Amino acid sequence: MGLIYALNGLYFAAFLFLTSLGLSIILGVMGILNLAHGSLYAIGGFVAAYFIGMMTGSPAVLMLVTAAAAAMVLAGAVGLVMETTLLKPMYKRPLEYQLLITFGILMLIEDLIKLVFGGESRYASAPFDAMGSIEITGHTYPVYFLFVMGITALAGLFIWWLMAKTKLGIMLRAIEMDRDMAQAMGIPMRRLTVVAFVLGAALAGLGGALVVPTTPAVLGMGMDVLIMAFIVVVIGGLGSLKGTLVGSLLVGLTRSFTVAFYAELEMPLLFMIAVLILVVKPEGLFGQK
Amino acid sequence: MAQKTNRRQFLKMAGAAGLGAGAVSVMGTKALAAKKSIPKTPIKVAAISFLSGPAAGPFGIPGDNAYKMMADVYNKQGGILGRKIDLISLDEAGGAKTQVELARKLILEDKVDVILGYISSGDCKAVLPLSDELGGLMLAYDCGTHVLMEGKKSPYKTPKFQLGFRTSAHLGQDNIALALAIKKYMPDVKKIAGINQDYAWGRDSWHIFELAIKKLLPQVEIVKTLWPKIFTTDYTAHISALQGSGAQIIHSSLWGGDAVTFIKQAKAAGLFKQAKMAMSRGEPYPQELGAEFPEGQFLCCAGAHYFLYPAWDKWPLNKWFVSEFKKRYGKYPTYPSYHAYQAITAYKTAVEKASSLVGGWPTMEQTAKAMGNLSFETPSGYCVINKDHNAREDCLVGISKMTKDYPFPILDPQRLEVFPSFQVNAPAGLTTEEWIAGWKS
Numbered sequence: 001m002g003l004i005y006a007l008n009g010l011y012f013a014a015f016l017f018l019t020s021l022g023l024s025i026i027l028g029v030m031g032i033l034n035l036a037h038g039s040l041y042a043i044g045g046f047v048a049a050y051f052i053g054m055m056t057g058s059p060a061v062l063m064l065v066t067a068a069a070a071a072m073v074l075a076g077a078v079g080l081v082m083e084t085t086l087l088k089p090m091y092k093r094p095l096e097y098q099l100l101i102t103f104g105i106l107m108l109i110e111d112l113i114k115l116v117f118g119g120e121s122r123y124a125s126a127p128f129d130a131m132g133s134i135e136i137t138g139h140t141y142p143v144y145f146l147f148v149m150g151i152t153a154l155a156g157l158f159i160w161w162l163m164a165k166t167k168l169g170i171m172l173r174a175i176e177m178d179r180d181m182a183q184a185m186g187i188p189m190r191r192l193t194v195v196a197f198v199l200g201a202a203l204a205g206l207g208g209a210l211v212v213p214t215t216p217a218v219l220g221m222g223m224d225v226l227i228m229a230f231i232v233v234v235i236g237g238l239g240s241l242k243g244t245l246v247g248s249l250l251v252g253l254t255r256s257f258t259v260a261f262y263a264e265l266e267m268p269l270l271f272m273i274a275v276l277i278l279v280v281k282p283e284g285l286f287g288q289k
Numbered sequence: 290m291a292q293k294t295n296r297r298q299f300l301k302m303a304g305a306a307g308l309g310a311g312a313v314s315v316m317g318t319k320a321l322a323a324k325k326s327i328p329k330t331p332i333k334v335a336a337i338s339f340l341s342g343p344a345a346g347p348f349g350i351p352g353d354n355a356y357k358m359m360a361d362v363y364n365k366q367g368g369i370l371g372r373k374i375d376l377i378s379l380d381e382a383g384g385a386k387t388q389v390e391l392a393r394k395l396i397l398e399d400k401v402d403v404i405l406g407y408i409s410s411g412d413c414k415a416v417l418p419l420s421d422e423l424g425g426l427m428l429a430y431d432c433g434t435h436v437l438m439e440g441k442k443s444p445y446k447t448p449k450f451q452l453g454f455r456t457s458a459h460l461g462q463d464n465i466a467l468a469l470a471i472k473k474y475m476p477d478v479k480k481i482a483g484i485n486q487d488y489a490w491g492r493d494s495w496h497i498f499e500l501a502i503k504k505l506l507p508q509v510e511i512v513k514t515l516w517p518k519i520f521t522t523d524y525t526a527h528i529s530a531l532q533g534s535g536a537q538i539i540h541s542s543l544w545g546g547d548a549v550t551f552i553k554q555a556k557a558a559g560l561f562k563q564a565k566m567a568m569s570r571g572e573p574y575p576q577e578l579g580a581e582f583p584e585g586q587f588l589c590c591a592g593a594h595y596f597l598y599p600a601w602d603k604w605p606l607n608k609w610f611v612s613e614f615k616k617r618y619g620k621y622p623t624y625p626s627y628h629a630y631q632a633i634t635a636y637k638t639a640v641e642k643a644s645s646l647v648g649g650w651p652t653m654e655q656t657a658k659a660m661g662n663l664s665f666e667t668p669s670g671y672c673v674i675n676k677d678h679n680a681r682e683d684c685l686v687g688i689s690k691m692t693k694d695y696p697f698p699i700l701d702p703q704r705l706e707v708f709p710s711f712q713v714n715a716p717a718g719l720t721t722e723e724w725i726a727g728w729k730s
Contacts, residue, residue: 001533008525015523119341119380120350121546125553129581133557139532140559145525215522215550218343219382224520259526260533263515266526 004139005256011145013252014152019207020229020236021159021244022200028176028239029196032087033095035102037229038222039109040201043078044071044208045217046117052124052213060130064147064213067124071209072202078109079201083194106222114219121216128213148210155206160241172196176239177288234274237287246285327650331375332368334360334633335395337388337406338431338625340380343520343546347573348408348625352431353378354618355629356405362613369637370644377401381408385415392416396425402653403428405632408625410434410490413455420453426653427453430632431625433460433570433591434493435721438679444718447677452657454674456635457628458682460494460542461721462713463569463589466684468501469713470587470706471538471567474688480512482536482564484527484551486543487516494542494569500725502540512536517547524551528558535563538587542569549577556583573623575689575697582698586689590700592682593669593707594627597699610668622668631672631680638665673710677717681710 023037048067055063082105090098131143163169171192174182183189207225208217232251236243251270258266277284336356339349360376368374377399381388388407395401396419403426407413413432420427427450429437437459438449471478481502485491495514502509513534515527528551531539539560543551552574555561561583568574571588572595593599601608610630614622639660643651651659663674673681685707687700715724 001529004529004532005526008529011525012523114341119345119382121343121346123549125581128553128557133559140557140562142554142557144557211522214554216343216346216546218520218546219341220343220520221522224518224522256526256529259515260530263513263527263530266516267518 001139001260003137004141005260006253007136007141007145009253009256010149010249011252012255013248014149015207015211016228016232016251017245017248018152018155018210019204019225020232020248021156021241022203022207023226023229024233024236024239024241024244025159025172025196025203026200027233029172030091030193031179032091032098033102034200035099035226036082036105036109037200037204038224038226039106039113040075040079040204040222041208041225042113042217042219042222043075043109044205045212045221046113046122046208047071047074047205048209049122049124049212049217050117052126053122056126060127064127064210067212068151068206068209071205073205075205075208076198076202079198080194082201083197087197110219110222117217119219121218122212123216124212126213144213151210155203156241156245159203163241168192168195231270231274233284235277235284237284239288240284240286243284243286327370327644328372331373332403333375333377333399333401334636335377335379335399335401335404335406336629336633337379337381337391337404338629339382339408340378342382344381344408344544347545347548347577347623348431349381351573351618351620351623352408352625352629355614355622355626356633358614358617359630359633363633363637369640370650372650374633379406381406381412385409385411388412388416389419392419392425392427393423396423402426403636405430405629405636407432410437410493411488413437417450417453420450424653425452426636426657428632428636429453429455431457431628433463434489435459435461435497436493438677439715439720441720443720443723445720447675447717448661450678452653454635454657454660454678454680456632456672456674456680458592458680458684458710458714459721460490460569461497461715462682462684462708462710463591464494464498464540464542465501465713465725466686466706466708467540467567467569467587467589468498468505469708470589470686471502472505473706474587474704475538475565476506477508478506478537479508479510480534480536481509481538481540482511482513482515482531482534483540484515484517484531484543485541486519486547488519490544491516491519491542495540497721497725498540498567498569500722504725504728519547521547522550524554525558527551528555528560531555532558532560532563537564538567539564540567540569541571544570548574552578552582556581561586570624572700573625575699576621576623579697580691582689584689584691584698588687588689588700590685590687591624592627593685594624595669595685595687595700596621596623597702598685598705598707599670604668604670606666607668627667627669631667634665634667635660635663635672635674635680639663675717679717681714683710684708684713 048071051067128144133140232247236247338352339345360374408431410432413429485495567587572590575582596611643655643659689698690701691698715721
């Protein structure tokens with residue numbers, strides 16, 4: 001069973017990586033703790049569920065690609081509107097204003113989802129069912145989980161390439177390292193801030209899109225994810241791709257093995273790790289001081 | 290000529306006079322009752338269920354639909370004592386604090402005649418004490434915690450609330466019935482595990498099941514107890530842990546999206562090849578999941594609430610209820626719909642019973658008094674509301690089986706187990722735990 005426990009941990013880590021990466025980029029580049037990040041994830045979930053429902057009978061991969069693309073575009077678009085209208089005036093205000101406005105946006109988006117999609121759960125498990133299961137060391141394992149791990153690896157590689165190899169990424173990293181210096185060097189802060197926020201929102205949307213084939217889209221689905229994403233960001237460090245990856249792996253694998261052997265400690269252990277990191281290394285394992 | 294009255298004639302006359310006087314007295318009372326006016330205004334009935342969020346689809350909306358259907362049906366029949374039912378459907382979302390505020394408003398400002406409500410045990414526990422505090426009649430219709438009407442130790446005082454009732458049985462019966470069904474079909478089972486949500490509902494459900502199964506099958510070893518958070522989206526770790534435990538039966542009170550997610554992921558991971566589920570409120574999920582729902586699982590019906598039981602030829606009320614519900618909403622009713630029927634019908638029956646005794650439109654207290662010892666027909670058989678203000682019902686447990694007649698597994702007609710209410714419900718005044726402790730092994 002050890003391999004299966006490890007695969008479960010990797011799947012959960014993949015899911016966490018996708019959702020916390022956007023949060024980490026926004027926090028790193030913009031310095032904003034976006035409490036509405038979970039709502040962007042929920043938008044992704046509902047939009048994907050809608051598209052999957054519309055495409056019943058189509059090949060699983062086509063359904064998923066369409067649903068994920070639609071979810072990323074819509075979550076990104078909502079992120080764009082959010083940033084340019086509600087967040088922009090808050091940048092020069094104290095942190096508590098940003099927290100209040102993003103919390104307000106969270107509530108607003110929740111109501112908007114209810115208005116658009118209704119209050120009922122939305123099921124979209126067709127791709128999960130269609131992909132079936134395979135045998136791994138004598139144990140049955142759903143193919144969809146392997147698919148999510150693959151997509152996450154691709155998304156991670158893309159973000160790494162973007163941040164490490166492109167001018168855009170270098171400028172974003174410069175902002176993360178020293179905002180004042182970046183501004184003094186003539187980096188277009190405003191434009192890049194919008195880009196970072198939209199990118200983070202789209203990643204949240206992708207996370208939501210990939211989860212709905214395994215679980216219904218429900219109102220409030222973004223809250224739990226937000227908490228887990230915070231734990232990952234606290235452990236890994238703000239704005240660090242490597243930190244988000246290591247944080248996700250640590251949380252995913254710890255959870256999987258804890259449930260198998262000491263189930264009662266599932267959540268307490270994760271919180272204890274986060275608290276320990278905050279005390280010993282407040283900037284996170286790979287964050288900058 | 291005056292006739293002398295003998296003793297026999299005197300007794301006849303006296304008897305006749307007595308009967309006459311009695312008849313006049315009864316007629317007088319009835320006449321008096323008839324004179325007591327019944328208002329013409331509609332009855333304000335607040336029906337509170339989850340209309341949004343994860344509990345809306347499987348519970349709240351089927352419950353609310355049954356309220357709407359029955360209010361419409363009763364109104365077409367003339368309402369309750371000629372008064373139309375003005376049904377106010379409200380959302381249970383928002384948590385206990387929100388529900389307490391809503392109940393206060395409904396009783397004090399809107400002055401509703403009765404509140405029929407609540408799926409969440411937490412909401413029931415928070416709101417029901419307001420019935421006596423604010424003077425509002427409340428019928429809890431679906432929440433399952435056994436501690437709602439029970440005291441901490443036996444014997445406890447009944448009723449706990451003068452104006453608060455529960456018109457369905459509690460989780461004790463579901464879990465005891467499951468244990469009894471397992472004893473019948475798998476008497477040699479050795480290893481049992483549990484997966485229940487980490488809050489009062491899940492903890493209480495497992496607690497009662499564990500007590501009952503250990504009493505009924507002492508050889509059973511509990512090999513794993515898992516407590517995932519409510520609204521967990523990834524059960525892979527839990528499923529692997531259950532597979533690793535070697536459990537033959539897995540008890541679960543998971544509900545709504547959690548139940549659906551768990552079953553789907555567990556099926557894909559092959560869990561049902563080695564273990565059977567025993568779901569304390571599993572009845573809605575075959576219809577929810579369709580052919581994907583695995584066969585051979587123990588499913589309890591939160592009472593004897595099932596669209597195919599009681600058999601339609603033996604109990605036409607179930608046939609009517611199922612047909613009417615399906616016609617209106619396109620789905621077969623699930624247990625929350627039956628619970629909603631019981632709540633609105635309990636209120637109607639109690640008002641009519643009280644009115645027949647006191648005349649006119651009864652006061653809230655008179656209605657409550659009539660409801661304190663009430664028996665009425667439901668689509669599932671008879672429902673009895675006891676002196677502890679808690680309903681008692683028979684409990685049905687079945688085993689899922691795919692047939693050619695429906696696009697989802699039904700409960701195998703050859704293996705339907707109906708446990709009478711006295712076998713699965715503690716008597717009033719005795720806590721469920723102490724009652725189970727008193728069973729002979």
